[in-house]
Amino acid sequence: MCHIAVIGAGITGVTTAYELSLLGYQVTVVDRHLYPAMETSFANGGQxxxxxxxxxxxxxxxxxxxxxxxxxxxxxxxxxxxxxxxxxxxxxxxxxxxxxxxxxxxxxxxxxxxxxxxxxxxxxxxxxxxxxxxxxxxxxxxxxxxxxxxxxxxxxxxxxxxxxxxxxxxxxxxxxxxxxxxxxxxxxxxxxTGDIHKFSSGLAAVTEKLGVTYRFGMEASSVQLDDKGVRILLKPSEENMDKPADTVEMLNADAIVVCGGVGSYQLAEMLGDRVNIxxxxxxxxxxxxxxxxxxxxxxxxxxxxxxxxxxxxxxxxxxxxxxxxxxxxxxxxxxxxxxxxxxxxxxxxxxxxxxxxxxxxxxxxxxMPDMMPRVDRGKRERVFYNTGHGHLGWTLSAATAAMISQQVAQSHPV
Missing domain, CATH: 3.30.9.10 (D-Amino Acid Oxidase, subunit A, domain 2)
Structure with missing residues (x-):
């Protein structure tokens, strides 16, 4: 089974994990917080x-x-x-x-x-x-x-x-x-209108029942890509009190989808792309x-x-x-x-x-400077982005999650 790593458990990350799981992918979501939707997806305007x-x-x-x-x-x-x-x-x-x-x-x-x-x-x-x-x-x-x-x-x-x-x-x-x-x-x-945090948390629970794995309290400190796949080096975030700070874990996947909110700018640089968020x-x-x-x-x-x-x-x-x-x-x-x-x-x-x-x-x-979300593949075939939604993450996420999942399916079939 093809394994996809999703970076970020906000509204875009959780909806992406959901759509990928429906297509039959093995999905692992990584987030530095201890729960889903703890940043921009926590208490927005609700519209x-x-x-x-x-x-x-x-x-x-x-x-x-x-x-x-x-x-x-x-x-x-x-x-x-x-x-x-x-x-x-x-x-x-x-x-x-x-x-x-x-x-x-x-x-x-x-x-x-x-x-x-x-x-x-x-x-x-x-x-x-x-x-x-x-x-x-x-x-x-x-x-x-x-x-x-x-x-x-x-x-x-x-x-x-x-x-x-x-x-x-x-x-x-x-x-x-x-x-x-x-x-x-x-x-x-x-x-x-609706509560974005309640929806994201509820959908995250649904995806877990569908087989999605969540690695909360972990950060992607580096990513290596080659013809065989993606290797993501994970380290405990500052919030993670259950693991020693020097703990290092390796997450292997076939492709990565960046849904990291404002952190996507730095993640893209790590992956050799420019996503000017x-x-x-x-x-x-x-x-x-x-x-x-x-x-x-x-x-x-x-x-x-x-x-x-x-x-x-x-x-x-x-x-x-x-x-x-x-x-x-x-x-x-x-x-x-x-x-x-x-x-x-x-x-x-x-x-x-x-x-x-x-x-x-x-x-x-x-x-993003053009106010449009980045929903596309990166320079390298195993890297995808679903990020940069600005003030419309709650409004657009269900569509862009389906869009990026279809792009993943085209180049990395289940």
């Missing part, structure tokens, strides 16, 4: 959002980033300190502005396929992850923002998305908990809805506020996830209070619920 498939490669994004550089609470924050990786990435980002329309349409197409596939997996495997199929409501405060959104909506619809304009009155009808007045909005009824930090809060009034006044329909660049997802009766911001600050994972507070303030401004119990979180989105 399965084909409606948010617009890539960021626009002059307006660059201008906003420069404008907001001095505002600590700005939705997009760029640390201007010099870094070759960061500034090379930004130059490549600007070079992809010309591909904005093509890449947006392609991202919509992938998101729609992924949405359908994820629903199929969840139903077939009976995974409970606070799924809500209530659509996503995107609202705008000004005519200028709305007019820009009209052009974006036309592009999204060209990609196959069902999404229609709604008035202020219709916004209130779709989500009665909203207390403000808005210029207008768009509603995408087919989109959904840059870590873009995002923040979220989980509001614990502990009283009846808060549960009654928290939104069930997922929201996206254009002016604040903030999204919401209702995760069962007792939790509201609120997420936003993009921060270019290297591999820093610190949770900054000045980035969390605007999320809490936004909740207090828009809803009549208690924010007494709020759990903050920060994660690093693995972003």
């Amino acid at each position: 399965l959002s084909a409606c948010n498939a617009e890539v960021w490669n626009q002059k307006a994004t660059v201008l906003k980033g420069i404008k907001w550089m001095a505002q600590k609470s700005a939705p997009l924050l760029l640390n201007p300190s010099f870094s070759v990786h960061k500034y090379a990435w930004l130059l490549e980002f600007m070079g992809n502005i010309k591909h904005y329309k093509t890449n947006t349409r392609e991202t919509v197409r992938m998101a729609l396929l992924a949405r359908q596939r994820l629903f199929e997996i969840a139903e077939k495997e009976q995974i409970q992850f606070d799924l809500e199929k209530r659509g996503i409501l995107h609202f705008y405060h000004t005519q200028a923002d709305y007019e820009v959104a009209v052009r974006v909506n036309e592009l999204l619809r060209e990609g196959g998305l069902e999404r229609h304009a709604v008035s202020n009155a219709e916004i209130k009808s779709i989500e009665p908990s909203l207390t403000g007045d808005y210029y207008g909005g768009f509603y995408c009824p087919g989109d959904a 840059y870590p873009v930090k995002g923040y979220s809060i989980t509001v614990e809805l502990k009283d009846d009034a808060s549960q009654a006044h928290a939104p069930w329909v997922s929201l996206l506020d254009e002016s604040a660049k903030i999204v919401t997802s209702r995760l069962g009766a007792g939790r509201l996830r609120v997420a936003g911001t993009a921060e270019f600050n290297g591999y820093n994972r610190d949770i900054r209070s000045d980035r969390i507070q605007p999320l809490t303030d936004w909740v207090n401004k828009n809803f009549e619920l208690s924010t007494e119990f709020v759990v903050p979180w920060a994660g690093l989105r693995p972003m």
Whole structure:
């Protein structure tokens, strides 16, 4: 039986392991954490959002980033300190502005396929992850923002998305908990929300029953490839207290799939490839809805506020996830209070619920300069990549996992 090693047990790694196991492969997943989905797949915004498939490669994004550089609470924050990786990435980002329309349409197409596939997996495997199929409501405060959104909506619809304009009155009808007045909005009824960590953990348990092996608490310190296969040198991570730090183990496989999130940049270098992922930090809060009034006044329909660049997802009766911001600050994972507070303030401004119990979180989105995931073979025939999904890992993973698994099957049959 052909043996495939998957590096990374986040949403892309677990879905890849699932699809490979269905094709009949022996699969081993390696992750430095002790459990699945402990990094970017832990507490994201929760949206399965084909409606948010617009890539960021626009002059307006660059201008906003420069404008907001001095505002600590700005939705997009760029640390201007010099870094070759960061500034090379930004130059490549600007070079992809010309591909904005093509890449947006392609991202919509992938998101729609992924949405359908994820629903199929969840139903077939009976995974409970606070799924809500209530659509996503995107609202705008000004005519200028709305007019820009009209052009974006036309592009999204060209990609196959069902999404229609709604008035202020219709916004209130779709989500009665909203207390403000808005210029207008768009509603995408087919989109959904759910807890990415619950789904990833649930699917990981399913794959174990299918025969997938997980090597948690281990890191790939080196990889050797030749005509006979792949040899991955594993060492215990800092979290692994069960093994001495100098323990060395060898994992032999026929091919490797890199699903390592922001760590894919370094893994690719080790494998002789350039996968120019840059870590873009995002923040979220989980509001614990502990009283009846808060549960009654928290939104069930997922929201996206254009002016604040903030999204919401209702995760069962007792939790509201609120997420936003993009921060270019290297591999820093610190949770900054000045980035969390605007999320809490936004909740207090828009809803009549208690924010007494709020759990903050920060994660690093693995972003490619063209905002497109890398789903392809590397320079060497035994190396594959399913990574670089940026802010859409939850949205795209079910499709890209199937795509990369088919590529593996073409060159390394079971």
